[in-house]
Amino acid sequence: MSVSYENSKIVFQGIKDAGVSSLSALPETWLGLLLQQAQRDSDVTLIQVAKEEEAIGIAAGAYFAGERHILLMQNHGFLAAINGVVSLALLYGIPLCMLIALRGHWGEPYPWHTRGGIVTEGVLRALNVPFEYARDPKHVGRQIREACTFAHSSLSPVALLLTRDLMEEAL
């Protein structure tokens, strides 16, 4: 399966339309084409992190500076960032607009992704982090804008889960 170039473009346009000035990311397959576009775009600053928890701090810094920021990560990266989500974002009321590649879910052929995929929704619920699934390229731009709006109005982390339907080429 290959990553959808068209839908990656649509997601990136959605990120830009949400009015963000910076992105943090840890590259992963589904996010690759998106990040290539971000690298070429001079309107957004891309900060690539060594581990996803750093991005929670960077997002908090961007928020304090009065800028909109989006975090791009795989769900396993989200799992690696949980203490930052809990003990920085939730504790202090810092908005996080997280776009999370939902690997290891319906249709997943790779065994190593499956455990993370199975627990992602339950972990988000346990943390009381509001989330939506992004499946349809027609709606994803609006979903990204709404995720950012809600993160900032609720001063909370929110997650938009980028699904296989959206990120991979249809058969």
Added chain:
Amino acid sequence: MLYPELHDKPVVTIMGACAQELYDLGHRDNFFYLQHAMGLASSIGLGLATHLPDERVVVLDGDGSVLMNLGTFATLARYRPRNLVHVVFDNGSLLSTGGFDSHTTSGLTDLAGIARAAGIEHVAAVDSVVEFGEAAVEAFARNDLGVVVAKVAAVGPSHYGMDLHLPENAFRFKRWIASRKAAEAR
């Protein structure tokens, strides 16, 4: 020694003695105390420095926290925010939790060496008050990313507590930055 330099800069500290001692010297709205989420103070600093090119951002970190996020040195080296000074107070101890030795106690693990090897050009390692003052002055004057690793004694304040709620600290810190930006824009 450092305190007078901090009155006009966004400052992020770690939890424990570092936060308490700064607070006790006199809290200001431009101080943000990261009372948990160990390791992320320098990441907050990177986010601030990236978006506030006209401010000089100061991070007051510690060995225990930095050891939880060593990748931060590599990320800082890669993006090299010219307006960030990252001070690491290395007391070789997890002082706030009972004084267990940290990995730097033995002298084997060298945080300044790790920062240099990560690719940060300006790294100072100091172990006296005078050297620290000189290194801090240089770092503040230099228009580049600077890391100062200061060996300090593992002693902390005799009390802990602040008359400051955590979200209140965040709100006031954000407002201080917003008011500085508004003043610059005028």
